[in-house]
Amino acid sequence: MAKVERNDDVRLVYDVPEAGAKLGLTRNASYEAAKRGDIPTIRIGRLIKVPKAAFDRMLEA
Secondary structure, three states: OOOOOOOOOOOOOEHHHHHHHHHOOOOOHHHHHHHHOOOOEEEEEEEEEHHHHHHHHHHHH
């Protein structure tokens, strides 16, 4: 079976805790920030994801 490498340069979305960790937030704080709209999110079914492009724009602002 081929090994799949995860590379942040290729990924288009992050998990909420993953995006929060990049900001120094805990898992719970990450979800609270997403709920408040401080971290941009999209819903895919029941999943909550953070688009990399929107996250990068947020950091540049």
